[in-house]
Amino acid sequence: MKTKVALVKGGYTGEAEVSFKSAAFVYSQIDKDKYDVYPITISLDSWFYEDEQGAKHEIDRQDFSLELAGNKVTFDVAFIIIHGVPGEDGRLQGYFDMIGLPYTSCTALTSALTMNKGYTKAIVQDIPELNVAKSVLLFKEHRPVSVDMVTEKLSLPIFVKPNAGGSSIGMSKVSEWSALKQALDNAYDAENTGYQVLVEEFVTGREFSQGIYRDAKGELQVLPATEVRTTREFFDYEAKYTPGLTEEITPADLNTEQKERADRLIKEIYIRLNCKGMVRIDFFIENNTDKFFFIEINTVPGQTAQSFIPQQVRASGRTETAFYGELIEAAMGE
Known part of the structure; x- marks a missing residue:
């Protein structure tokens, strides 16, 4: 009997686009003689499996199962390929831990x-x-004084990036202090990254x-x-x-x-x-x-x-x- 693999893709950030491409490649490479692979999309709107005819089947979040042709499908393992929230920050891992489903990524705490x-x-x-690299970690409460906190502690050039982001979204290199505020704004406002910013000296x-x-x-x-x-x-x-x-x-x-x-x-x-x-x-x-x-x-x-x-x-x-x-x-x- 083949192992049933949930190939989990999508996510809640702009990295979902990359996740779909990654999942398509992984799906093409997994040995289908050994594994039954079900691509599962997780988005803010819904969690679903899309069959070969394009019909969407909602995931039952009580146990991460789905119903196909009147039969309940459960999985042996989840292959997580979501970059960013909720597949890389521990949320999905914690959920899988609670329902007892093994997964391929780091634990909830490490994630x-x-x-x-x-x-x-x-x-x-x-x-x-x-x-x-020498750095300054900024939180939401620091935003009004973040420019001063950076200029007091670091030397140019510097990198400014969301502390919890990925794919270099919201990231800037700053070589002149006049560009710092805009770079900080871009990093603070990056989607679903928690309003935290890391500023590092350039190596x-x-x-x-x-x-x-x-x-x-x-x-x-x-x-x-x-x-x-x-x-x-x-x-x-x-x-x-x-x-x-x-x-x-x-x-x-x-x-x-x-x-x-x-x-x-x-x-x-x-x-x-x-x-x-x-x-x-x-x-x-x-x-x-x-x-x-x-x-x-x-x-x-x-x-x-x-x-x-x-x-x-x-x-x-x-x-x-x-x-x-x-x-x-x-x-x-x-």
């Missing part, structure tokens, strides 16, 4: 913590050999993104790193999703010591944050000093054919089909 960039940095900053260096996951045997597997080179000022939403604006080199050109150090630190970050499933960690290697600077962690990374994780899976000699199967089996075996 909620890592969605908050400022809190995450506080947890990882004492890891040996790991550095974090000059090479930017990398690297995946790690726990396989079906419980072993940590670090994927090859990707180096990101963009023609934009920084890796913003347009650079991420507009073809031709960014060069992505997988595997990255790292020397032996840099590769071993990055792999070691990424494992320690995964362990320190008590991660599950696959995550992606972004970091800089600073020019001149060669120091490793943690940027952020993404607990539901993009999964289009061009996304970092699929690139890294292929570079490691694996297939996406085998990789997604491992994530499903690991989730069910915990």
Whole structure:
């Protein structure tokens, strides 16, 4: 009997568009001989399964089931592919915990913590050999005085971004103080990000993104790193999703010591944050000093054919089909 997989997509933010693309790719790659896969859309309006004829079937939120042709369908595991709220911030994970449905992502606590960039940095900053950029964390109550709080503590250039956002939505690089207020407004007002803003000093260096996951045997597997080179000022939403604006080199050109150090630190970050499933960690290697600077962690990374994780899976000699199967089996075996 095949394992029934709920492929959960959509969400409550602007990242839903990316989620649908990721889910379509994951669906195309999962082994249908082993798994019955049901794409489930979660939106503010409804939770539903859309069958091949285009008919929508509402999800019963009492137990995350649906009725098809008079039969009740329940799931063995949820493959979460929602970027942002509610699939990356712990809300959906907490719901699945309450109804006893295994899922492929980090736990509710880890998801909620890592969605908050400022809190995450506080947890990882004492890891040996790991550095974090000097920063200021702003809350809704700070908004009237946020410009002064930033100018008093940080030096230009700086990055301004929603503390709980993703896909670089609402993110700005500020090189002149005159542009700071507008950048703060953009970050505060980003949809469903909690009115918190993280402002960080700019680190000059090479930017990398690297995946790690726990396989079906419980072993940590670090994927090859990707180096990101963009023609934009920084890796913003347009650079991420507009073809031709960014060069992505997988595997990255790292020397032996840099590769071993990055792999070691990424494992320690995964362990320190008590991660599950696959995550992606972004970091800089600073020019001149060669120091490793943690940027952020993404607990539901993009999964289009061009996304970092699929690139890294292929570079490691694996297939996406085998990789997604491992994530499903690991989730069910915990």
